[in-house]
Structures are given as structure tokens and as C-alpha cells.
Amino acid sequence: MKKGPESRACPLAAPGNLVESNLDNNSSNGASAKEKDVLSSSQELENVQLKPSKETSRKKLCGYLNKLGIKGPIKTWKSRWFFYDETKCHLLYYRTAQDINPLGSIDLSSASFDCKMENGEGVFEIRTPSRVFTLKAISKQAMMYWLQQLQMRRWEFCSTQNRFPVGSSQLVNEPLAGRTNADNDDFLPLVKTPTEAVGLKAASLPAPQTSTALQNISLKHPWTEIQNTVYNICGSKQLWGNNGHVFNFSEFQEHPENLVEEQEAEMEAGCAVKEGTPEDGRMEPRLNWVRKARWMNSGFPGLHEELSRERNPTDKVSVLQQQILTLTEEVKSQKELVKLLHKALEAAQQEKRVSNMYLTAAEDKDRLELVRHKVRQIADLTSRLEALEQEKKELEQILALRDSHIQELKEHVQLLMEKNHAKQEVIMALTEQMARELSDSLQEANTITAETLYKQQEEIEHLKDDIDAYKTQNQFLNSEIHQVTRLWTSVAENEKALLMKCACLQARNCQMESKYLTVLRKLQEAVPGLPSSHAELVRNLIQEALQWDVKEEAEEGFNLNPVSEYDEYGFMTVPDYEVEDWKLLAKIQALEIKSNNLRSQEVVEKPLRDKWNSVGELSPSAELKSLIRSGIPVEHRQRVWRWIVSRHCSHLPDHYQRLLRQSKSTEHPACRQIELDLPRTLTNNKYFSSPTSQLIPKLRRVLLAFSWHNPAIGYCQGLNRLAAVALLVLEDEEFAFWCLVHIVENIMPADYYSDTLITSQVDQRVFKDFLSEKLPRLMAHFEQYRIDVSLITFNWFLVVFVDSLVSDILLRVWDAFLYEGTKVIFRYALAIFKYNEEEILRIHDSVEIYQYLRFFTRMIMDGRKLMNIAFNDLNPFPMKLLRNRRSVHREELETELCELEQIKAAYVKERAEQRPQDLQEVASEEEEEI
């Protein structure tokens, strides 16, 4: 019995162990069981290869699998040999392939198979109504093989059970097999047999598990384990013994009682030897043994049936011979068993001798001792039995507890399954409902779509009609707008023309009026010498004219051409003259400017404005020069002036601020004169006329800064006007300062504004030269009436026409002046005379001429005309000539001044000599007076 574990390594007792194995292959006599098995398996392999479809069903389904032990606290995998019993459709499992008695069986006919990938590779389950078996194949492929095979076998069994009587071993059913295969094709291709893991060949191999052998021992079936061990030993003996005791099986069958007795006796001996508890430990295993034996017998009839079935054909002699051989071997093993029994008998006899020894014990004392010993032993055993029974009870209780727990869990599982089922049903219901609703809504939507489509189409038709209607309406309205616009344009043009005409007429009217007033004034002057009636008439007329004037001015308020009071730079358009005839003159001027502007607006101003708008970056060029000469539009003037100023003056940063600080800390001698002139600067401009004007402090700062910037000049009357104009256009104080610097230091010749104003005087002489050159008739006229034009023109040059020309023309002159220089002053001064040449020539009185010259600059209304004269009619105007004349006249003037000084000195000397006499004379006269 101690050889048990070793026996697994022993050659396999094929016929006894694998009851269902292919008997055809067990023919090789004398060869070791292992060899036979290898042979058979290799043959089987060949069969599989040669005719797989036919032999698949015949092939034995067996192999090692790991079974998950469900009993016990720790679930462990145990290696088991599985074998499929075709007749009952049971899957039997053994500890090893060599074992004769299975540890358990699984009824496949009512089982289901399952594999769950999450459990691990190769793990699958067989579910029977009573239990779930968790099994594990060595690989996934093997698992699939097992599952497929099991399925197939189950199917085969079930189908054959329906066709044939139970127990029929006719398994080959080709259509069925084919169908099975076909069915398999639908799901999974037939898995190739994993030869290393299944089949009979696998039985020869050690169990694939690496765990200890002890682990594989079934704790659940200890008796079966023992039995198998015993059988293995017997099997070995049979092999060794070579006595054919085939009939032992039949004997077992016929006399099961005997066998039981025999086995019982054997086991009694075995147990005594093994456990040393022959009496007590025997009871249960014996019962098991009996059960097992019966079960074994009930499993055997299949063999006999098969044998009988195969005996029926007459030509199966060879088969029978082989069987005889097998049986012979069995007989051998039976003999071995007999030997074993003999040994057991010997052991019994040994015991009997011991009893006899006791009986024959010499003294009672010894006997008593023995009995006592036995009694003690018995008591000990009894107590041990009680303990064991106690333990058993406890275990039973635990078992019951576990069972109830299992029951609970099962119930729970059941519950969960039910729940799951319910949920599935709900899901199904919902899915159906959803599907139904989906289809419903789709249908609904379709119908709605159709309806709305129809409606929309109708609507579209309506809209199309509307569109057509609107189109025609639109076309009509367009033509209407076009026509009305044309009408309006023509009306506007007419209006414009009428306005211009009106302006012209007004201007002419005013001129006439002024002439009439002039006549009246002259008459008034002559009143003393007139007859009284005439004088009266003249006085009445003057009175009337003045009242009419007032009345007319009131009407002017409703004039279609209201002349705005101030222009863009704040200059009064109609200077507020106090004298009546001047008032009229001013009015005439304003009206003429207006009519001029109206006339030139479309023809000249607009294209010029467009040109200016297209000027981007400023750079000196002939084109820019001519553009500037035509005058810079108001919106561009500041930009251009700033550009000119910054081009010529290197703006020293902080210079202006420094000068301002200086002028704050120290009072400049020119300060008094500046203060005196500030309120008297550009009195016809609204930004300067008011003493609270913001430009006045600015102007003060600019002039003070300049007086510090250029102490040689300091402040000269007239600079205030230059700075004021610069401020009006440039706005920025510092820019205005630099503009002033630009004019005084860059444009004008040196000493223009300094102490003696010598170059200013020189320029007057130069100008006279130009005048006699360009306007000889006029110059002759002036000479005839002893007119000194420099009395008039001096300030034109000094302040660049400020307060002489109307602002509109003035700024155009300044545009060109700032860009080109002093020549522009000469050009314009000459142009002014040329503009009025004829008028002047008509006057033949020096005072009248002077009177006229005093105002004639303001009478110039046509800036374009003046510009054309200045830059076209007066050409050529070479700068070189101007320079030469300047230098010549400067020399002359300096010598003159020098002579004058000499004369002065001489006069002073002479006076000094005469003085006493003069003083006497004066004194005498005074005395006389008194």
C-alpha cells in the first residue's frame, strides 16, 4: 500500500483502467502497457489524420484538466484525469489516468457548458442542475477542443437516445456527425485536437500540474483514493503474475457479497497496518467501498454488452483471442490478489496467535494485565471516538451552515438572475417601444413634412407673386427717384445759378450804393458852398441812405446767401468798420468774395481738393510747389505747414520749454512792448479780439520765447501778427514758435526785424526797382503824383500782408511764402498793384491815390486772379536778380545812412555854434508873448 504514489509511474494497466478504451488496439501481447498505450495513441493519431470526420466521434475523449475544488476554505486547482463515458454521457474524472475508480462524474446530458474569458485562459464551466464544475485546460485551444467535443458528445447522446434504445453503443451516425460539424461551422471551426493535452496518449504523461502530488489527492473521496491505490498495486501484480483470472469480474458480478467480504477482510488488514485503528476507522470506508463496488459493477455491464455484441459476428475470432490474452493478464493480477489475500490471512493468523498467546498466558496476573491494557486501549479509543464524533457533529453543523449559506447564495443568485431577466425584459419592452415610437414619429413627421411642404409651396407661390409686384413697384420707384433726382438737380443748379446771379447783383448793387454814397459824401463836403435848397436835398438823401442801409441790413438777415460772420480761422468776413462808406466797402468785399467762391467752386476748388486728397507723404517737388501756390485746402493746411516747419527747423527737444522757463524767471526788455501789443493783435479775428481768448496767453509765450531765442531781435512790432497767424493755423504753440523762427531766421534776410530794420528798407527799394521794371506805367504815374509806395508797402513785407489782404487770400499767400520764401512777397506785392493798375491810373490826385492805396488790398476779391498774376504774369522772376538788387541797395542804404549820420553830426555841430543866438531869440519871443 505504501507503494501507492509510485504506482502512478508504473506501466498502465490499460484494460482495467480504461474500461472504455479502444479494445482493438490492446492487441500487442507481452509489451508493456506503456508501450501499448503509446502505440494505441499513435494509431489513434493516425486515424485522426487519415479519416478525421469519421473517426472523430469514435475517438475517446479524455485528458488531464484542472478542476477547481469547491469544497474547503481555499479554492485550488487540482489536476484530474477526465474521461468521457459515451454510454451514459457522463464525464468521469480521476486523480490519474491509471486510477480505476473515478472521483466523480458529471452528467453531461443535462449539463450546459460555458466559458468565461475573464476567469483566465482555458477556464470553462460545466453546469449541471446540481453543481457547477469549473475546469481549466492548459490552453485556450485545448479548452475550445474540450468544449466542442463535449457539445458534440452531448448532442450525439441526446440524439441517439431519441432514436435508439438506451444503452445502444452505436455511436457512428454519420449524418448526425456531419450535421454537428456543419453546426460547428456556423459558429466555430472545429478545433484541432491538442494532442499533448488530450487523448489516451496524455494518460501516459505525468499530470501537467506542477503542484505537489499531495495537492491532487482528493480529500473528498479518500476511500476511492485508497481503492485506486490498491487497484494500481493489484494491476502491477496482475502484470507480474500473468495469470488469467478474467472471471474474477464475473465472479464479482455473480457473487458481490463474497467479494465484499473478501475485500473487507483485505481492507481490515490494510487498515490495521496503515492506521493502527482497525476497528473504529473501518466502518465508514467499508460502506463507501461497498457503494463503490456496486457502482463499478453497474459501470461494467457496458463492457459485457459490447463483448456480447462483438461475439455475435462469427469472424471475430482474432478479437476473442486478444480478449483471451487480456483476460489471461487479468487472471494474473487476480492471482496476485490472492497472494495478497494470503498475506492478509497470514496477518490474521498472526493475530490469532496473539490471541492464543493471551489465552494461553501462564498467569492470571499477566492475563489481567493484558486485559487491562486492552481495556485501557478500548477506553482510550472510545474517548477518541467520542471526540471524533464530536468533531464530526461540528463538521456536520458547519456543513449544514455552509449548505444553508450556499442555499442563500443560490437564492441570491437566483434573485439576481430574476432581476436581470426582469431588467432584460424591461429593456426589451423599452426597445420595442422606442422602435415603435421612432417609426411612429417618423411617419408623423413625414405627414407633417408633406403638409408643410404643400403649405410652403403655396406660400412660395404667394411670395413669388409678391416679389413680382414689388419688382414692378421697385422699378417704378427707381424711375421715379431718378426723375425726381434729375428734377431736383436741375432745380438745384438753377437755384445755384440764381444765387450766384443774386450775389453778383447784390455785389453790383452794393458797389453802386457805395458809389452813390461816395457821391453823397462828396456833396456833403461841398455843402457849405451849395445853395441852401441843394444842401437840404443832399442832407435828406444822406439821411435816407443811412436809414435805407439799416433797413437793407435787416433784410440781409433773410438773404439767401448769408455770409457767415467768421471764416474757418475766425477772421471776420465783414470787417466791422465804423465809417459808413467803409461799411459799404466791406459789404461789397464780402459779397464779391462770396460770388467769386461760388463761381470757382465747381471749376477750380473741387479738382484741387481732389488733388490734395490724393497727396500722401509730402516731399518737395515741382508738383507740390504748384499745388501749394494754388492754395492748400483748409483740411490739409495744418499738416502741410507743420511739415514745412519741421523740414526747416531742427526741432531741438525741450528748447521751447527751456525758453519758457527762462521767460518766466527773467523779464525780457521786450516784455512791455509785447504786453502792449497782445490785445491789439488780429483784432478782426474772434480768437484774438477777446481779451479772455485762449490764444492770447499762447501768443504771449511764443513771443517771449522768441525774444529769448533771438535776443538780437527780441521783439519787433509785427512779429505778433506773424505768430498769431501761425497759431491760428498750426494750433500747437511750439509749432507756432518754430514757424516764427522759420520765417524770421530762414525765410527773411538777416536784420529784417532788428534795430534799424535795414533789410526791410532795402527790400522797399528793391521792390520799387521791380515795380518800375514790371509796371513801368504805374511807376511813372506814381512819380508824377509824388507817391512813395514804400509808405504803403513797407508793412506788407514786414508782416507778410497780415491785416492787408482778406484772410482767404492771405493764407494762400502764406502757403506759398512758407514753402518758397520772400520772393512770394515780391510777387504778390507786384500782383496787387497789377491787379488794380487801371484803377490807380484813373486817379489823378496824390491824396486820392494814397487814400485808394490804403484800402485797395482789401478790395482784391479774386484770389485766383491774383495768384495767376503773381506766378504767371510776372515771370520771369529770377532769384538771382532779387539777391543782386538786395545787395546793391543795401550798400547804397548803408552809405546813405552813413552820410546822414555825417550830416547829422555836421548839423549838430553847426547848431551848437548858432545856439546862443537862437536861444536868445526864443527867449525874447517868449518875453514878447507874455
Added chain:
Amino acid sequence: MMAIRELKVCLLGDTGVGKSSIVCRFVQDHFDHNISPTIGASFMTKTVPCGNELHKFLIWDTAGQERFHSLAPMYYRGSAAAVIVYDITKQDSFHTLKKWVKELKEHGPENIVMAIAGNKCDLSDIREVPMKDARDYAESIGAIVVETSAKNAVNIEELFQGISRQIPPLDPHENSNNGAIKLGKQTSQTG
């Protein structure tokens, strides 16, 4: 028919004393606080009856700032009279007046009628130049002296009337504009 005599008159004096204002008041009977400073010169005329003559004053108003003095000879050349104006509130202007008188005596036309006008007499409460000083000085040079106010039109007409009277009546035997009449005679006439 009354004879018209043209009399060239120039106005001299320090800056801002009111030369232009006096002219403006005399010619236009108008006063402007902020009349533009005269650059170079300004020209105006006014005809005033004087006796049986009409005197047409050709008035040349000059610039007051000192640096314009060099231009002055252009204006006082050929003048029958010169109005030299000072500001009674500014001692400096009286000093400048003296300089002008001196210049006229040195370079001015012979026998030029000089009239001293102490302007801004409306501001006598801030007076700097006493009336007596002016009178004494005028007497010393044989000039007319009068305190005026262009603003309030005080003594403006009188100033020019005084000049008119100083101008000798036109000698029918002489065509010369420049009445070569001795100062002494004229003063005796006025007196």
C-alpha cells in the same frame, strides 16, 4: 468857393500812447480800445474848415516802436505839422517825446508846427507827467500843448484846430505849400 489847403501832418510818439486812437477819433470820431499797432505808417485824411479856407489834413500815423524811428523821416519829410503824443500815465513816453522834438528840430522841415498832446487824460488819477511839466516844455520849444482823451473825445478837435490856426493863411503871392512865416508871428496871432 472856399480854397482847400492840403496840410501834411505826422503823428509821432512812443508806442502805445494813442497816436492811432487820436487819428481815429479825429477822422472817424470813433474809439477802439485795441486798435492794431501801426506798422510803418497809416494814412488818413480829414477836411476841416478854417476861416475862409478848407484845411485837408493828410495825416500820417507812424509806428511807435523805437526801431521804426529810422522810417520816420519818410513821414515827417514835407510835413506842415507834427503831433507829438505822450501818455500822461507814463513818464517814459514824455521822455521819448523830447527825443522826437529834438529829432524834428535837427532833421525836420523848417517851421514845422509842433503840437504836444498829452493823451489819456481820462486816466488823470494815475498820471505820471504833471500838466505843468508839459506846459513848461511846450513853451520852451514853442509848441502847442494840450491834454487829450481819444477815448472820451476830449480836446481832439481842438488839437487840430490849434494846428490849423498855426498854419499861416495862404499867401496869394506865394504858391509854396510851406508857409514861410515866422513862428513868432504865429504865436502872436494866437495870443
